[in-house]
Amino acid sequence: MITIVVAMGLKNEIGADNQLLWHLPKDLKHFKEITSGHPIIMGRKTYESIGKPLPNRTNIVVSRKKDWFEEGILIVGSIKEAIKFAKKLDENIFIIGGGNIYEQTIDLADKLEVTQVEAELDADVFFPKINPKIWEKTSETCHEKDEKNNYNFCFQTLQKKSEI
Template identity: 80%
Template sequence: MITIVVAMGKNREIGADNQLLWHLPKDLKHFKELTSGHPIIMGRKTYESIGKPLPNRTNIVISRKNDWFEEGILIVGSIKEALKFAKKIDENVFIIGGGNIYEQTIDLADKLEVTLVDAELRADTFFPIIDEKKWLKTDEIAHLKDEKNQFDFSFQTFEKILEK
């Protein structure tokens, strides 16, 4: 099972200047619960924005640069290579960004775990359009903003509609 995990705003915005657009502790906790114990695949820029390997996960970073090394991560040259390594580790694989990686993997994914943030912010990176002919929303849990979470948001699960 390949699952894409993303937090995006109303206009599919996911980042600006290689940074997230919001700080939502409930979303970070949800992300950790979903991905802990499983391989996660990300692009180099996403890894650099995080700044360190995420604990209790196999961190696989896709990079065309082959002249760098980071302790605690596996660096590969392609999505195909990343998926090959990840599936040897666990049948549940999580794609965590960024925009280019999402674009390349959305058709390969079985499930989307989307945090939809009730905000419209300036961004330079966006999530691909979720085609309602290919994806069915199977779950949604709404959360209101509070003293720690600056925006209303909802956790949404989409499952790929199998072609007949």
């Protein structure tokens, strides 16, 4: 199962200047809970914005830079290579960004774990449009903003619809 994990605003915005647009500790906790123990696939810029390998996960980074190396991660040259390697480790694979990686994998994914943030912010990276003919929301849990989470947001699970 390939699952895309993304936090996005109301205009599908996900980032600006290689950074997330919001700080939502509940979302970070949710992300950790669903991805821990599994391989995660991300692009080089996403990895650089995180700054270090995420613990208790195999960190697979897709990069076209041939001379780039970081301790504690696996660097591959393509999404196909990343998925092939991840499937050898676990049947549950998580795609965690960024925009280019999401565009390359949305048609390959079986499930989307979306944190829908109730905000419209300036961004330079966006998540691809989610086609309702392909994706069906199967669950949603919403949270009000509070002293630690500065926006209202909902955790949504979307499953790819079965072929008819």
